Amino acid sequence: MNTPPKAIADTSTFLDDRLGAGRFLKRNLRKVFPDHWSFLLGEIALYSFIILLLTGTFLTLWFKPSMGEVTYSGSYQPLVGVRMSEAYASALNISFDVRGGLLIRQIHHWAALLFVAGMTVHMLRVFFTGAYRKPRELNWLIGVGLLTLALLEGLTGYSLPDDLLSGAGLRITEGVMMAIPIVGTYITFFLFGGEYPGHDVISRFFTIHILLIPGILLALISAHMILMWVQKHTQMPGTGRAETNVVGAPFYPAFMAKAGAFFLFTFAVIALLGTFAQINPIWLFGPYTPADISAGSQPDFYMGFLEGALRLMPSWEINFWGHTVALSVLIPALVPMGIIMTGLALYPFAEQWITGDRREHHIADRPRNNPHRTAIGISGIAFYGILWLLGANDEISANFKVSLYSTTIFGRFAIFIGPAIAYLIAYRICIGLQRKDAEVLSHGVESGVIKRMPNGEYIEVHTPAAQDIADHMRGKELIPVIESGVDGEGIPPKSARTALGRLRAKMSEAYGTDRVPFDGDGHAHDAGHHEEEHAAVGSGGDHKQLH
């Protein structure tokens, strides 16, 4: 047996004796991670965050978070001699006079967009596979908190350069704060240090952006990762997979190599965008003055849904005991955000209440196998997406030659009708996909072999589905339904006697009832027949339509 060199052996023994590192590593390096492309989506956000920390540190070396007025004398000609804030001048300086500054600024901004986009797709993956279920509800809540903080981090970040476009966002922020009843004006004066825009907001946002929120983000991301590590990752259903095991590759070396490669991919994509696609060209926007505003002023994409809500809202306001309540600002600022974030936070608990399911889940659902959840999620995407789209309604109007007012009117209807249509379509698609699974399980797949029977009939030979595919499909888990049935004497159980109880029972039945049940050996009940072969000609074509 080889003994390690003395230098290595001594160092590791030293560490081992003091930290217990060896035992910790031995146990954790072999931790198994399940393999599915969608499990890497969260890593986009994680790696973007690392890139944000590094590039952000670079930017702080030159950025001056001050609203003091200076006259620009840098190398961007069309602004030479213009009076501007020190923050804007230093951001221009980073862009034009610091070596590599523009590239790092662009990488920072693209990484910010991919950070939020990565979080969004990761959250959708977790939602649609039901990976937020017990025991992972707390980690889900941490995730919702992370997403909310990321929006705030983005807002404070893109306000820092103090350019004209970010100033428009700042003005809207002020308007929203002003619209808060009773305390609005006080909060605004507190944040801006007096009358808008004042001289304090940039330095305050700077502290919030580089210290406070990143600190909380870092802590929450660590907690998110530790919880994931301790609770183990969910896995998709498949051969040999159970609630009690995790099938996949060990952390060291396989998963570590894959994760490392994916970090490099993320870095590559962000660097590619930062090099070839211009982002936030502050020199084109000009310095901020509260009197100026540009056509086509939009926030970064993650704030787009709030922008859209503001643009759709009719100009309602009410007068309450001599105080104006600006519903036209309050509703779009708070209601969509409230619906989306509160809805996300409460969903795991609402689902538990409806299904009465208190079991632990380590096998993820395929989205089709919980059609109501999937439909609710798609409906939420439609709600968000319509607001997001309408946040750009002036660009749509200008570039596609549509009347601006038509887009607004369309949006006012679509925001209610769109999610409902999306719900119905998504639900039907889920049921259709389940039927397809049932058909594959009961009839196998078309082999492409046409056989002529002794009586002259042509049939296509079907072969059973491959084992791994069949196992993946059979992994469908039934959604529990709470007991609501009447007993022998026609008396419903105690919990279902109140109005709320009856509603719960009804919702539970709708949510949990399996529309396309498989029987014991994986065959669908409603498949009608169990022939192994299908007629290839004649009536056989119509035959398939029955499913």
Next chain:
Amino acid sequence: MIGTGISVNSITARRRHPLARFAVVALALGLLGGGYAVAAPNGSSADAAIASGKADDVAQGKSLFVAHCASCHGLNAEGSGKAPTLVGVGAAAVDFQVSSGRMPAADAGPQAPRKPLADWVTPQAIKDLAAYVQSLGGGPTVPSAEQVDPAKGDPAKGGELFRANCIQCHNFVGAGGALTYGKYAPPLNPATPTQIYEAMITGPQAMPVFNDSTITPEQKRDMIAYITHVRSQVDPGGSGLGRIGPVTEGLVAWIAGISLLILAAIWITAKKRRAKA
């Protein structure tokens, strides 16, 4: 078939050919159009007069006006239900509208778009038309080449004026923007310095007038210097993405960024150790 050459049957068959109806329509249209081209009066006499330099600008302009503008603006530019009077709009308005292709208008939409010039719209024709309209009641005149020379302006000063006066409709680099009721502020990129100046002094379509007491001629030249400088500038950060701000940036982040990363994720996880069944 009987084999005697052309038979009644074969004519009938051709008549019933699926393409026969199109052939008939094409023939009819060709005859009609050709006949009109031969019989209709043409503008060659006016062109000949311009070429020989016999007619003076105003008279020549009037004949062009009657041929191309009078159906909407009236025979004496007095206006009609369809179009405003042109008395007093000045040569600058004519030069802007006609040289940018907005007039003669294509249709009665919310706003006349910039379009390629018709064959008869030559610099001389525009000058004649402008002279005629100027003769009707004065108005702003076409600026001199020196007045609109970007090289003589100060782009930094012009930028400040541009941000204060123009970008709320035209966007921060003049990429254009939407207005109410189907109107829009057009992109400034195709506009010549002269057209930009004329637009400011005449206020075409939905645009307000920025007369010389609001913005002095020197300031207008500064603004032209800024607009032309910024639009010809190479984007230092890569592709400008249409220079319309975060909308296209968001699209690129999702369509290019997230798609590439999802493809990478699928590729990385495609090879996996299979569990033994």
